[in-house]
Amino acid sequence: MEEPAARRRMPDPVRVSAVRAVLIMSLTIIQAMVAFLCTLAGSWLAFPMVLSSVGSTVVATWSVLDVWITRQVWNQRNGVVSVPSSSAxxxxxxxxxxxxxxxxxxxxxxxxxxxxxxxxxxx
CATH class of the missing domain: 1.20.5 (Single alpha-helices involved in coiled-coils or other helix-helix interfaces)
Structure with a gap:
């Protein structure tokens, strides 16, 4: 028996940016873990990995902001669902x-x- 969803489905552009943000965040976490392990092992790769992890963190932060911005833009363009007590x-x-x-x-x-x-x- 199929149950109705608790929340409505996200609009397509918002969902796309959310998926992109999750992928970027997961890659950033993996990269930070590799940088940490390289540092513990004393590998020459530690310094470049730390630098790239910092850059990836900036990109991941922007991707999360992109989800929020895309959601706001979608709501402004397509309107929000009006409530029954709406004066309009x-x-x-x-x-x-x-x-x-x-x-x-x-x-x-x-x-x-x-x-x-x-x-x-x-x-």
Whole structure:
């Protein structure tokens, strides 16, 4: 039996940047671990690995910020889900009712005119 998801699915651009951030973060952690082990072993590779780990940390930080920025941009462009108590929704509802009432009044007025014209043509 399939259960509904607890949270809605992330939008595609946000999900793509999140996956990219996770991959970059995992590679950065692996690289930092290799740098640490090279340092413990006294290998010549320790210094270049530490330098590249610092650079990778900067890139990983940017990738995490990219997820946040992409999410904010997506919300601004596509809007957020409105809540039932939203004032904008209430205004739209009132405008819709007013338009329907105006249309109904025009229809009734046209119907009355047609009936008046029919009665005149019969006389």
């Amino acid at each position: 929704r209430q205004l739209r509802r009132e405008r819709r009712r007013a338009r329907r009432a105006a249309r109904a009044a025009r229809r009734d007025e046209a119907r009355i005119r047609r009936r008046g014209a029919e009665n005149l043509s019969r006389a």
